[in-house]
Amino acid sequence: MTVLSVVIPAYNEEHGIADIARRVLEIQRPLREVGVEDLEVLVVDDGSRDGTAHRAEAVPGVRLIRHPRNAGYGAALKTGFFEAKGDLIGFLDADGTYPPEAFPQLCQVAMNGADLVIGSRMSGARSRMPLTRRVGNHFFAGLLSLLGHQRVTDSASGMRVFRRGVLDRLYPLPDGLNLTPVMSVRAIHEGLRTAEVPITYDERIGRSKLSVVRDGSLFLRSIIWTVLSYNPVRILGGLGLVGTGAALAVGLGLLGLRLSGVTSLGGWGIAALFAGAVAGLGGVSLFSLGATFNYLVALLHKRPIRQGLFGRPLFNPPLEHHFGWLGAVGLAAGVLVGGVSLALGVRGWSVDRLWLYLMGSSGMILLGVQLVIFWILLRVLDELSQRESSSDAGTSGAEAREARDGRSA
Numbered sequence: 001m002t003v004l005s006v007v008i009p010a011y012n013e014e015h016g017i018a019d020i021a022r023r024v025l026e027i028q029r030p031l032r033e034v035g036v037e038d039l040e041v042l043v044v045d046d047g048s049r050d051g052t053a054h055r056a057e058a059v060p061g062v063r064l065i066r067h068p069r070n071a072g073y074g075a076a077l078k079t080g081f082f083e084a085k086g087d088l089i090g091f092l093d094a095d096g097t098y099p100p101e102a103f104p105q106l107c108q109v110a111m112n113g114a115d116l117v118i119g120s121r122m123s124g125a126r127s128r129m130p131l132t133r134r135v136g137n138h139f140f141a142g143l144l145s146l147l148g149h150q151r152v153t154d155s156a157s158g159m160r161v162f163r164r165g166v167l168d169r170l171y172p173l174p175d176g177l178n179l180t181p182v183m184s185v186r187a188i189h190e191g192l193r194t195a196e197v198p199i200t201y202d203e204r205i206g207r208s209k210l211s212v213v214r215d216g217s218l219f220l221r222s223i224i225w226t227v228l229s230y231n232p233v234r235i236l237g238g239l240g241l242v243g244t245g246a247a248l249a250v251g252l253g254l255l256g257l258r259l260s261g262v263t264s265l266g267g268w269g270i271a272a273l274f275a276g277a278v279a280g281l282g283g284v285s286l287f288s289l290g291a292t293f294n295y296l297v298a299l300l301h302k303r304p305i306r307q308g309l310f311g312r313p314l315f316n317p318p319l320e321h322h323f324g325w326l327g328a329v330g331l332a333a334g335v336l337v338g339g340v341s342l343a344l345g346v347r348g349w350s351v352d353r354l355w356l357y358l359m360g361s362s363g364m365i366l367l368g369v370q371l372v373i374f375w376i377l378l379r380v381l382d383e384l385s386q387r388e389s390s391s392d393a394g395t396s397g398a399e400a401r402e403a404r405d406g407r408s409a
Contacts, residue, residue: 002087004031004107004161005040007080009073010094014051017043020092021059023100030104035111040086043094046076052094074179081167090161092119098159102199106161115166115192118184119159119199127201132212140181140219147227147234148188149306153196155184156219166192177215178222185223189230189306230297230305236290237309243283250276251360258356277363284367288374291320295381320378327371334364 006024010017021041028039042063043056047070057064065083067076077091088110092098098119106117121127122137129137137156144155158180162170169190173179187194228235250272257269265273294307338361341354 001037002035002111003038003040003085004036004088004090004103005042005080005084005086006100006103007077007084007089007091008041008043008094009046009076009080009091010043010048010052010056011046011070011073011076012048012050012052013094014048014055016096017052017094018055018059020094020096020100021056021062024092024103025059025061027100027103030101031107034104034108036088036104036107038086040084042080042083044076044080046070046072072175073177074173075175077179078173078175084164087164088161089164089167090159092159097202099200099202102159102197103161106159106197109195109197110161110163113193114195116162116170116183116187116194117160118154118157118194118196120154120196121157121199121201122153123196123198128203129201136212136216136219140223143220144181144184144188144223147223147231148185149234149308149310150188150194152184152188155223156180157199159199166190174222176218178218181219182222182226185226185230189227191304191306228293231307232293232297233287233290233307233309236286236293240283240285240287240290241309243279243286245283247276247280247283250279254356264352273359277359280363281366281370284370288320288323288370291318291323292374292377292381295378299381299384320374323371323375323378327368327373327375330364330368330371332368334361334366334368337361337364 008017008020008024021043024041025039031039040063041061042065045053045056045064045066047067053064053066056062063083065079067079080091081089088107090103090106092100102119106119109117121129122134122141127134137154140155141152144152160180160183166187169192170183170186173186174182184194224235254265254269254273254276290309298305298307337357341357341361345351345354
């Protein structure tokens with residue numbers, strides 16, 4: 001028998017909690033039509049100082065759980081998840097903004113194979129969301145789509161249904177309002193089957209507890225740090241490619257000037273040289289660190305996770321496997337250019353004619369050394385990863401190869 005447990009976190013929601021609880025209870029017949037035989041409604045009173053608990057308890061069919069003090073939106077939801085008895089677990093806010101009548105549709109999608117079904121406020125037929133929050137939600141959804149290689153329209157929706165069996169893959173989850181974006185990030189990178197269903201969104205009952213600036217910055221930090229805990233190369237490697245590209249552009253520009261006869265630089269030229277050197281060294285460092293961290297993350301996760309700079313490998317073997325010979329080539333080129341420049345300097349060439357080549361030589365040598373060091377480190381981590389994969393009796397050879405080969409570019 002399929003049971004849906006709906007968790008409603010409530011903090012000082014005495015004006016709306018009874019109405020939303022009754023609306024949830026009224027969807028039992030539509031739920032049966034999609035194959036959900038029973039419904040459980042849990043209200044988690046998160047230390048309210050008004051009559052929220054009393055009004056929720058007065059609604060027949062509601063199971064009330066109380067926190068002695070306010071622990072946070074996410075903490076209230078996690079308490080409800082722990083106490084829920086259903087095969088499917090859903091949740092929505094107590095302020096009347098989300099439509100309980102959409103639960104049957106969300107459950108139907110879940111029963112058709114989805115692990116997590118999100119009620120999307122951004123693709124619904126009607127939304128009364130304030131403009132500032134609408135802009136913020138579009139931004140966060142776009143950011144998660146970019147970082148997660150999967151299109152998302154609403155990363156922070158507070159109305160969802162998921163299978164009980166995926167909770168261990170979604171945890172740990174935070175205690176605050178950032179539970180929903182973190183859940184979205186984890187679901188994508190854990191490879192869960194995620195779907196979105198358009199829903200309407202109404203004005204809330206009572207005063208909003210959401211701070212656009214404070215909670216917006218919290219959501220941003222949560223998304224970035226959670227992505228870093230799964231796929232560091234997506235962020236660090238992306239920044240590294242930008243820095244490396246900028247350095248190449250500066251280097252080619254300066255080389256063009258030198259070949260055209262320009263032997264001195266003004267203020268802007270010196271600034272461009274400085275910026276290019278920093279961007280190049282920093283870019284290679286960030287990309288290499290991202291690839292290294294991906295190995296560490298994959299090693300610590302006991303199952304394959306979604307990784308990669310571009311969502312899927314562009315090189316076979318992955319790009320970091322080429323760090324060794326790329327570093328050797330950089331070292332050799334740097335030594336060659338530097339040696340020739342120094343020899344010409346000994347023979348009387350002016351430093352005005354050689355400074356750019358000496359600068360380029362030092363940069364190539366430093367980058368080459370850096371790539372060789374990371375190549376050695378990655379070889380060691382790859383060996384440890386293969387040992388871990390082969391020693392895990394529950395991991396097949398195909399899964400082990402997938403975990404090793406999908407980490408970076």
